[in-house]
Amino acid sequence: MNSMLYTLYGFAIFFMIFWSGMWMVHVLALIAGRWKLHRKMNQASSYETPLPGVSVIKPLMGVDPNLFGNLETFFTMEYPRYELLFCVEDDSDPVLMLVRKLVEKYPEVEATLFVGGCKVGVNPKINNMQPAYEAAKYELVLISDSGIRMKEDTLLDMVHHMTDRVALVHQMPFTCDREGFAAAYEKIFFGTVQSRMYLAADMLRINCHTGMSALLKKFTLDEVGGLKAFGIYLAEDFFYAKSLTDRGWRITVSSQPALQNSGHCAVDSFQARLRRWAKLRVAMLPTTIVLEPLSECLVLGGFASWAASVLFEWDSLVFYLVHILLWFMFDWTLLCVVQNGPLPFNKLEFVCGWLLSEITRPYLFLQAVLDPLIQWRSRVYKLKWGGVAEEVKAKVKY
Incomplete structure (x- = not known):
């Protein structure tokens, strides 16, 4: 008893x-959240040394109603040196026409299109990005999902957080303002459950990384075989972040949340994402x-x-x-x-x-x-x- x-x-x-x-x-x-999010940063002109160049890798598949506007925000970023590397697996994908239209509209922005991918593992996202990763010419690489919308100073904000001890700066997942209950449902999840764990983990220096918008020091991945070394995982973002922290590098959250802006918004499809992540x-x-x-x-x-x-x-x-x-x-x-x-x-x-x-x-x-x-x-x-x-x-x- x-x-x-x-x-x-x-x-x-x-x-x-x-x-x-x-x-x-x-x-x-x-x-x-009060201490770190939405903080004002120094302008680019205040840096004593030139800002590092950034290679932006955009894996794409298919077209949704908001994709053109989302991609266009990457052509209008206020940052001195960057290149856009678009990755499309299928040469019949209609997204190719959309990307080419943007490249023609903004000829002053350095942009390259990679079609076909390269199979280096089971992860289709890494297979799609691998040729662009190998061709990236700058020391910093930004991996950004297709549904992300950027503000003009978002990239500058992320680079601002990239210190000597930091190897990975990632944006906390959030959403743009969209109409409808499904959009409200998504925003509530990302602004409560996801933000709670993300911000607390960042304070405690626990790996809670989600790779929808992540800025990396390229050589830190190259030391362990590059992006393809994580092709055996579907959650490659968690494992390359773990590889960095295991080797003594720090990861941190930038002050601007990642603005997801998919044109398709429904309760059942979002719940399918929640099940997949679980x-x-x-x-x-x-x-x-x-x-x-x-x-x-x-x-x-x-x-x-x-x-x-x-x-x-x-x-x-x-x-x-x-x-x-x-x-x-x-x-x-x-x-x-x-x-x-x-x-x-x-x-x-x-x-x-x-x-x-x-x-x-x-x-x-x-x-x-x-x-x-x-x-x-x-x-x-x-x-x-x-x-x-x-x-x-x-x-x-x-």
Whole structure:
């Protein structure tokens, strides 16, 4: 009987400690957001030495309604020396015409188009980028996904954070202001859940890197075989960041969040992305199976309210409701910090989007665990423990 009681109290203590730790994550994220995001920087003219050149690698596949405008922002950046390296796998892809139109429109910008890719591993993104990576002539390389929209000073901001000890500067994922509930749903996720973990991890110097917009010192990758060395992984961004930190380099978040601006925005497609990311995390870090569901607001609140009733004889229902209310308020505050301006939706839409996000994430995570196969466009992959991927279905020909 005593052993069962000790076990009961042991679990209760664990849940209360974990609950307290998650609130520390909330606080750290708010501090980091206030301290680091949207900071004014020195202008280019204030640098005593010339700014380094940057090779911008843009892997592309297909066209969406916002792609032309997104790509055009890379031609209008206020930065003295950079080249644009566009990568397209299929020579029949309609994106080729769009890129050529932009190259003709901005002849003063150095731009090169690479078609066909080079198979160096299972990762299709790396295969697509490999020729451009090998041809990159500058010491800094920016890998930027197709859906990213840049401000005129974004690249300058990222270079500003590239110090002697830093080898990787990445933008925290966020979204542009777009219309519709699906867009609000995405913005709420990236401005709360994703930002919370990203900012807290940056404060604690934990690798939480997402490679949708990442500036790297090229020689640090070349030392371990270049970009192709990470072609065995689908989550290449996590593993090249890990390679850098393992060798003593620092990674840091820039002050401007990455503005995702895909022209296709739907709740079901975004939830598919969430499931895919969850599958990658589980394969890379098996402890995710336990810790990630436990860190969710509704799940953690249930365990913590039970623990509070066991340890302190507090009313579990009142504790649970207060927990949810405080979590909601912290998330609203963090989203406002990340947005740094008026939100494109009202508070009722935030409540609906926040509830949908919090209620569905544990279910989406369970789906990811039960079905570990990953579909990326027309390919299907199986992940081994440690993150190594193998293709289990050949590319579909149309």
